Amino acid sequence: MNKTLMGALAIALAASAAHSADLYQPQPEPIYNDVPEVAVQQSSSGWYLRGDIGYGFTDFDGANFYQGNYTGSKADFHTAKLRDGLTLGVGVGYQVNSYLRTDLTFDYLNKTDFEGSTKGSGASFGACVGPCTSRDTSSMRAYSLLANAYVDLGTYGYITPYVGGGLGGTYVKWDKLRNTSCADNGSGCDSTVEHGGKGSWRFTYALMAGATIDVTCNLKADVGYRYRHVQGGDMFGYAQNGGPGFDKGFDVHEARVGARYTFGGCATPYVPEEPAPAPIIYK
Known part of the structure; x- marks a missing residue:
């Protein structure tokens, strides 16, 4: 009987081992909790519109004029200063890739006042007797059309620094120049003479x-500096033994803020799907 019980127990253990061998369950895949967060990024290319406002600090290169029309000698203004002014700009551009963009901009330099003076004596300078000083006043507006290119220097968080350059033309429109000559000894002044203002490209x-600072994936704020050099040209015409006159050009140092809006949808982030649990395999 003992042999019978031991035989039955051996058969039961063998059957249990065989059943366990037939049941196979693979180890679950490890779970990683440090998957980086996926952020929505702006498309690397596309058309955009821009608008800017700024303040221009103006460096005037001086002015000169003919004494006695073109038949006379040419003389520089003794003093010549052009005031600072507000600047406004709009433009349309294209983001070529993550590093290069171009645009076409139109900018307006608000009315800025000109103050100058000239020195002379006798009939060649006017009706005053002896050394005279003339006080000259006018104003100027300027309209610039520029083709620009920019290199973006990489994005750091939400900020993208850039450098750029532009070429084009500026239409400068001078108002009338008014000059009043007064004797340096205080004996009197001539009547004010007006010279017609000139305009030229x-x-x-x-x-x-x-x-630039990312506000949304389509909208960027822009904070920057721009230097513009405008070549010299016609300033005023001839009147009563003086003129025409010419300015020698000017530089504008602008502190600017603006915004740029890119058309098109935002780039869709890639989010990997979570793997399904492995099935139990029976053999």
């Missing part, structure tokens, strides 16, 4: 640097 180039 001038070659212009610009250099820029700044940074």
